Amino acid sequence: SINDNNPVKNWDEKRQQWLKSHPNLGGASDSKRPRILLVTGSQSSACANPVGDHLLLRLFKNKVDYCRLHGIEIFYNNVLLHPKMFGFWAKYPVVKAAMLAHPEVEWIWWVDSDAVFTDMEFKLPLERYDKHNLVVHGWSHAIYEEKSWTGLNAGVLLIRNCQWSMDLIDEWARMGPQSPDYEKWGRTQKLVFKDKLYPESDDQSGLIYLLLKDKKKWGDKIYLEGDYNLEGYWLGMVGGLDNITKGYEEIERRVAVLRRRHAEKVSEFYGEKREEYLKDVIRRPFVIHFTGCEPCTGDHNPVYTWEACWNGMQRALNFADNQVLRGFGFAHPDLLDSSRVSPLPFDFPRIG
Ligand code: UDP
Numbered sequence: 001s002i003n004d005n006n007p008v009k010n011w012d013e014k015r016q017q018w019l020k021s022h023p024n025l026g027g028a029s030d031s032k033r034p035r036i037l038l039v040t041g042s043q044s045s046a047c048a049n050p051v052g053d054h055l056l057l058r059l060f061k062n063k064v065d066y067c068r069l070h071g072i073e074i075f076y077n078n079v080l081l082h083p084k085m086f087g088f089w090a091k092y093p094v095v096k097a098a099m100l101a102h103p104e105v106e107w108i109w110w111v112d113s114d115a116v117f118t119d120m121e122f123k124l125p126l127e128r129y130d131k132h133n134l135v136v137h138g139w140s141h142a143i144y145e146e147k148s149w150t151g152l153n154a155g156v157l158l159i160r161n162c163q164w165s166m167d168l169i170d171e172w173a174r175m176g177p178q179s180p181d182y183e184k185w186g187r188t189q190k191l192v193f194k195d196k197l198y199p200e201s202d203d204q205s206g207l208i209y210l211l212l213k214d215k216k217k218w219g220d221k222i223y224l225e226g227d228y229n230l231e232g233y234w235l236g237m238v239g240g241l242d243n244i245t246k247g248y249e250e251i252e253r254r255v256a257v258l259r260r261r262h263a264e265k266v267s268e269f270y271g272e273k274r275e276e277y278l279k280d281v282i283r284r285p286f287v288i289h290f291t292g293c294e295p296c297t298g299d300h301n302p303v304y305t306w307e308a309c310w311n312g313m314q315r316a317l318n319f320a321d322n323q324v325l326r327g328f329g330f331a332h333p334d335l336l337d338s339s340r341v342s343p344l345p346f347d348f349p350r351i352g
C-alpha cells in the first residue's frame, strides 16, 4: 500500500481529540455546514503541450472562483507524494495527507485539474451524504450489471475525513504502480471489465472492483450520485452551453421586469422568483470533466481532435467565468473568445 510501514490507525479517535482541543477550529461548532477542503493538482514539471500551463492556470482559476464564492478552502498539490504513484494514482497519497493535515475538515473534495465548475451557484447537497463516506458520480446498473469500467468516475471524489477512508485508500492503492502486484491487477481488471481500454491497472476500475468484490464492506458507505453532474463527460455537454446561457438570460430579463415593477420589495423576493423561473429552463451542469483531453501533456484520446478539446475547454471556462464576471459587470459575449468582454450596465447586486 502507500505506506505499509506506517499505516494510519485510530484516526477517528485522534481526530476527535484534536477537535476537542481546538474548539475554535472544530467542524460543526462554528458553522452548521461541515467544512470542506478542495484538493487538486498537477505534475511538478512544465507541461509538454505548449498551451498546457495556460490551461492549468485557467482551470485552477475556475476552482478558486468556485471556492471563494462558497467559503471552501483549496489546496493545490504539484509533487508526487509517493514517487511511483504517477498520473491519476497521484491523488491518493495527497488525499490521505490532506486528511492528516486538516483534521478540522469533514470532507476532502478531490477535483481533477481537467474538471471545470460550470455552475457557480450549485452547492453540494451534503445532508444527503450523512451516512456515507465516499461520494462519486456513478450508476449502479453500469457497475453491478454491466460491469463497465466507466460505471463511475474517479476524477471527482468527496471523501470523509475518517479511518474508513484511510483503510479504503490503502486497499485501493494496492492496485497502484507502486505495488509489486500492479501488473497482476492490470490483468485482473482487464478480465473483469470487458470495455476497459488499456492493460494497466487504473484507479477507477480499482474502485469498481472493490465494490463488486466486497459490496458490504465498501459499497454501503459509497454514495453513487446520479442526480446531478458531480462531474460529467465533456463531449456531449459543451455543445449545449450556448442554449443554457440563453435560458438563464431569459430568466434575468424576467427578474429585471419584476424589479422595475416592485422596486420597493426586498431582494429575497427576486431570489425566490428566480428559483421558480429556473424550473422552466435547462439547468447548468455542475462540473464538466475533460477526461481524455490531457491538456497538460497534449496526449489526448485520438477518437477526437485536440481542437475539439480546446474549443470545449474554452466554452466551459468562459461559460463559468461569465457567472463570475457578471457580478463585476462584464461578460464574454462569445464563449469561444476568451479575451473579449462587454460591460453589463447595472447598479444593484446580482442575484445568482
Ligand atoms: N495529477 C496530479 N499529478 C500528476 C498527474 C496528474 O495531481 O503528476 C492529477 C491531475 O489533477 C489530473 C488527475 O491527476 O487531472 C487525473 O489525470 P487525468 O485528468 O489526466 O485523467 P483522465 O481524467 O483524463 O482520465
Ligand code: MN
Pocket (backbone or CB within 6 Å): 112, 113, 114, 115, 155, 289, 290, 291, 292
Ligand atoms: Mn481528469
